[in-house]
Amino acid sequence: MIPYYYLASVALIVIGIYIVIAKKNLIKIIIGLDMMDTGVNLLLISIGYVKGGTAPIENGNYTLYVDPIPQALVLTAIVIGVSVMALALSIVIGLYKNTGSLELDEIRRERK
Amino acid sequence: MDLFTLVSLILIIAMLIAAVVAAEIKDLLSAAIAMGIVSLIVSILFYILQAPDVAITEASIGAGLSLAIMIFAIKHTERWEK
Amino acid sequence: MIAVHPVLLIAIPLFFAFLLPLIGLFSKKVLKYVVTGTIALNTIIALLVFREALNSPIFDILGGFKPPLGIVLMVGPLGGFIALIINMAGLIISIYGMEMKKEPLVKYYMLSLLLLMGANGMVLTGDLFNLFVFLEVTSIASYGLAAYNKDLKGFEGALKYVILGSIGSTFVLIGIALIYSQLRTLNMLDIATRLNEMDPYVKIVAFTSLFLGFGVEAEMFPLNTWVPETYDGAPHSVSAMFASMSAKAGIFALARVIFTIFAFTNYLWFVVIMGVLTVFFGEIIAYAQRDIKRMLAYSSIGQMGMILMGLGIGTTMAVEGAFFQMFSHAMAKALLFIAAGYMIYATQTEKMSEMKGIGRNPLIGIPLLIGILSILGMPPFIGFYGKFYILMGGFSEGYYAIIALFLAASLVEVAYYARFIKIAFEGGGKRYPSPKATVYIPLLLFAVIIVIFGVYPKPIFEILSHVTTFLTGGV
Amino acid sequence: MKRILGGVIAVLIFIVLALAFVHIPFGNIDLAEYHYYNPVDNEHTQDSVPQHYLDEGKKETGSTNIVTAVVVDYRGFDTLGEVTVLFLASTGVGSIMYIFEKEKRRKVRRANAVVETASKLLFGFIILFGAYIFVHGHLTPGGGFPGGAVIASSFLLLYLAYPRFHAEHKNLNIAESLAGLTFVGVGILGLFLAGYFLYNFLPFGLPTYLFSAGVIPVIYVAVGVKVGSELTGIVDAMMGVRE
Numbered sequence: 001m002i003p004y005y006y007l008a009s010v011a012l013i014v015i016g017i018y019i020v021i022a023k024k025n026l027i028k029i030i031i032g033l034d035m036m037d038t039g040v041n042l043l044l045i046s047i048g049y050v051k052g053g054t055a056p057i058e059n060g061n062y063t064l065y066v067d068p069i070p071q072a073l074v075l076t077a078i079v080i081g082v083s084v085m086a087l088a089l090s091i092v093i094g095l096y097k098n099t100g101s102l103e104l105d106e107i108r109r110e111r112k
Numbered sequence: 113m114d115l116f117t118l119v120s121l122i123l124i125i126a127m128l129i130a131a132v133v134a135a136e137i138k139d140l141l142s143a144a145i146a147m148g149i150v151s152l153i154v155s156i157l158f159y160i161l162q163a164p165d166v167a168i169t170e171a172s173i174g175a176g177l178s179l180a181i182m183i184f185a186i187k188h189t190e191r192w193e194k
Numbered sequence: 195m196i197a198v199h200p201v202l203l204i205a206i207p208l209f210f211a212f213l214l215p216l217i218g219l220f221s222k223k224v225l226k227y228v229v230t231g232t233i234a235l236n237t238i239i240a241l242l243v244f245r246e247a248l249n250s251p252i253f254d255i256l257g258g259f260k261p262p263l264g265i266v267l268m269v270g271p272l273g274g275f276i277a278l279i280i281n282m283a284g285l286i287i288s289i290y291g292m293e294m295k296k297e298p299l300v301k302y303y304m305l306s307l308l309l310l311m312g313a314n315g316m317v318l319t320g321d322l323f324n325l326f327v328f329l330e331v332t333s334i335a336s337y338g339l340a341a342y343n344k345d346l347k348g349f350e351g352a353l354k355y356v357i358l359g360s361i362g363s364t365f366v367l368i369g370i371a372l373i374y375s376q377l378r379t380l381n382m383l384d385i386a387t388r389l390n391e392m393d394p395y396v397k398i399v400a401f402t403s404l405f406l407g408f409g410v411e412a413e414m415f416p417l418n419t420w421v422p423e424t425y426d427g428a429p430h431s432v433s434a435m436f437a438s439m440s441a442k443a444g445i446f447a448l449a450r451v452i453f454t455i456f457a458f459t460n461y462l463w464f465v466v467i468m469g470v471l472t473v474f475f476g477e478i479i480a481y482a483q484r485d486i487k488r489m490l491a492y493s494s495i496g497q498m499g500m501i502l503m504g505l506g507i508g509t510t511m512a513v514e515g516a517f518f519q520m521f522s523h524a525m526a527k528a529l530l531f532i533a534a535g536y537m538i539y540a541t542q543t544e545k546m547s548e549m550k551g552i553g554r555n556p557l558i559g560i561p562l563l564i565g566i567l568s569i570l571g572m573p574p575f576i577g578f579y580g581k582f583y584i585l586m587g588g589f590s591e592g593y594y595a596i597i598a599l600f601l602a603a604s605l606v607e608v609a610y611y612a613r614f615i616k617i618a619f620e621g622g623g624k625r626y627p628s629p630k631a632t633v634y635i636p637l638l639l640f641a642v643i644i645v646i647f648g649v650y651p652k653p654i655f656e657i658l659s660h661v662t663t664f665l666t667g668g669v
Numbered sequence: 670m671k672r673i674l675g676g677v678i679a680v681l682i683f684i685v686l687a688l689a690f691v692h693i694p695f696g697n698i699d700l701a702e703y704h705y706y707n708p709v710d711n712e713h714t715q716d717s718v719p720q721h722y723l724d725e726g727k728k729e730t731g732s733t734n735i736v737t738a739v740v741v742d743y744r745g746f747d748t749l750g751e752v753t754v755l756f757l758a759s760t761g762v763g764s765i766m767y768i769f770e771k772e773k774r775r776k777v778r779r780a781n782a783v784v785e786t787a788s789k790l791l792f793g794f795i796i797l798f799g800a801y802i803f804v805h806g807h808l809t810p811g812g813g814f815p816g817g818a819v820i821a822s823s824f825l826l827l828y829l830a831y832p833r834f835h836a837e838h839k840n841l842n843i844a845e846s847l848a849g850l851t852f853v854g855v856g857i858l859g860l861f862l863a864g865y866f867l868y869n870f871l872p873f874g875l876p877t878y879l880f881s882a883g884v885i886p887v888i889y890v891a892v893g894v895k896v897g898s899e900l901t902g903i904v905d906a907m908m909g910v911r912e
Contacts, residue, residue: 338761
């Protein structure tokens with residue numbers, strides 16, 4: 001059986017991909033990108049989980065810890081995700097100011 | 113079924129429902145807020161998975177600030193998807 | 195002890211990029227000289243690093259922890275060579291970039307320095323996650339630069355790039371997660387040695403994810419729809435940077451994934467097929483283009499496909515050809531984009547049909563001709579060796595059908611460039627303003643490099659003799 | 670049409686990834702059983718990377734929080750790249766929003782007196798809280814990134830409470846430049862003093878004390894200031910769009 005955490009994070013990634021491919025609204029597409037990022041982050045953290053382990057902060061009482069590396073990677077990935085999102089949103093605002101629309105097909109028509 | 117599994121399953125189901133809402137709803141503001149809820153639930157899941165550092169970061173950056181930025185962007189553009 | 199630390203190639207641009215806003219507060223005029231000076235310094239360091247890497251691979255340990263505990267930069271002869279190409283192209287393009295007038299200038303210079311830094315990092319790093327971070331640095335700098343013109347075309351191209359780039363980086367991260375979950379390490383050489391501990395199915399999925407992810411930056415077939423619009427909408431100097439810096443870093447990262455990490459030999463046909471599709475797609479659509487920058491962008495896709503094919507064929511000869519092609523494409527495409535920038539400025543249009551007689555001015559015409567002939571693979575220029583070696587490698591492996599497609603695509607390439615040459619050197623055009631020094635100096639420099647190494651390619655072949663170790667999983 | 674295509678691709682990717690994750694255990698892992706190979710000395714060890722961090726991290730970096738030790742010390746170079754990514758994002762947003770800023774300011778309704786006073790009072794406390802988070806990054810959960818985000822949120826509060834509020838771009842730029850220079854400077858100093866970029870050259874001190882873990886607190890303060898000013902810059906650029 002596949003653990004449900006993996007299934008949940010893969011489902012988040014896949015919903016994100018679906019949004020990006022199927023939707024035509026730019027803000028929706030960016031929501032989809034953000035969802036993909038969140039899904040991958042959850043995936044990484046679930047990979048690092050150790051049953052019965054505690055957070056990797058050494059206070060002396062525990063001996064079993066979860067894997068610290070995925071947590072470090074996810075810290076990086078979260079910040080990268082928010083950076084990409086901010087930049088993408090500002091590009092969307094720029095497009096809107098130029099065309100007055102958020103729909104991909106209307107923007108394409110505008111250019112011709 | 114122990115407490116860990118129960119709580120995780122409930123949260124995961126809530127998260128997936130919020131994700132589907134974010135995908136399908138026509139009101140972009142609601143979609144953005146649903147995305148914020150997904151991030152918030154994910155940050156609780158991080159906490160359950162013993163990653164407090166990441167949970168704090170996801171809650172403040174992923175759920176808080178990125179939602180704020182998204183709302184500004186919606187305010188400067190349009191609220192409804194066609 | 196190492197005499198020159200490769201990490202300086204990353205630290206110096208970063209330091210000056212952080213310093214630029216402070217300098218910008220005092221004087222905006224010195225900014226361009228600071229940037230060009232920084233890249234010149236970087237090129238010198240790249241040269242020193244490259245000379246050292248020729249003797250033996252350099253491992254630059256960061257933070258004082260032995261890999262795989264800490265991050266390590268590993269520079270082999272080929273990595274040093276590509277880093278040198280990137281810095282050299284960056285230096286010459288930065289001379290052209292001095293012409294940039296559009297505000298906010300400080301941000302333009304910061305973004306272009308950081309694009310250089312990201313490309314350097316992608317080439318030098320020896321850690322898989324670090325490669326992802328530098329991929330993001332490069333691509334986010336590219337998104338900002340692609341939208342720099344702030345018109346409809348620029349925004350549209352940049353948005354397309356953002357969407358595909360984010361999907362690509364998600365796939366890279368999935369691949370890293372899969373590898374990490376089975377090996378609990380992120381160092382490339384560590385992964386390579388312990389690859390057989392992985393489940394075969396997981397291995398293939400991880401490889402595919404990484405391949406698709408880096409394929410976005412390397413302009414591979416189904417993921418390259420961003421290329422024409424982004425190149426078209428970006429400022430001219432930025433298009434030159436994309437073609438010669440970030441695309442080269444992307445394809446080198448791809449080569450690292452294929453050879454250093456996975457050392458696959460039985461899945462390489464997949465790479466060849468993707469490569470040949472890319473070539474075909476690029477060249478055929480390029481023929482139909484009427485705008486010069488779009489044509490160059492599609493032609494760039496075609497060239498990247500050729501490099502990918504060379505990597506996929508996987509014999510020593512073909513991979514040598516692929517690396518040669520990286521060099522020649524970086525030089526010639528940057529030249530052509532800069533020339534295109536001047537031509538668009540002089541004729542006030544992007545339509546090729548209205549550029550009659552633009553090449554009659556020798557300062558533009560001669561470099562333009564050299565660049566085009568090199569792209570087409572004519573003998574005395576560097577483009578010849580790359581194409582020839584890829585072809586020979588394909589023959590020795592028996593990929594006859596693919597070679598036929600490759601030749602057909604090359605013929606199409608000849609056709610559309612010949613059409614352009616005919617227009618450009620036709621008589622009876624208007625009089626055009628003559629180019630400024632910031633335009634013709636970079637053009638001449640690129641042209642000189644193309645001719646010198648075309649006539650005397652021996653040093654390059656000496657460098658490329660290290661391909662054999664690269665193919666067997668060395669640095 | 671696009672919906673069907675999207676659905677098909679999504680289901681395909683789901684199946685491929687789900688089949689891959691059948692092979693990966695969840696939770697039942699022994700971190701000590703993955704033995705790494707050291708490519709520089711060319712030796713196969715009996716050590717495992719995550720287990721090494723957990724066992725030796727406190728000794729080798731002086732940080733009680735192992736995640737911080739990994740983020741700032743073992744993989745500090747990634748963090749430098751990450752800070753650069755955020756810097757790039759704020760630069761890019763500023764460069765794109767540049768043309769929209771000069772248009773005239775939008776008229777906003779004033780918030781009421783309660784909100785104004787309360788946010789003025791809270792502002793200092795939120796900044797203090799953010800500073801607490803990043804100063805104690807090596808002892809407790811948290812660190813430069815959440816701390817910086819908290820500081821940015823205090824500015825966000827001011828933006829929402831006072832329609833005329835405007836963070837000075839110059840000061841933000843100076844803050845983020847200086848913080849970035851500190852980070853790179855610490856790295857280069859390590860290169861000169863010990864031969865390794867980003868080497869932890871300060872004394873570690875006693876673990877669990879505030880002044881411990883060498884350069885980790887220095888770097889985390891720089892990261893906190895930088896993240897705070899950059900996120901504020903992004904918020905400012907996004908708010909600054911006038912209609």
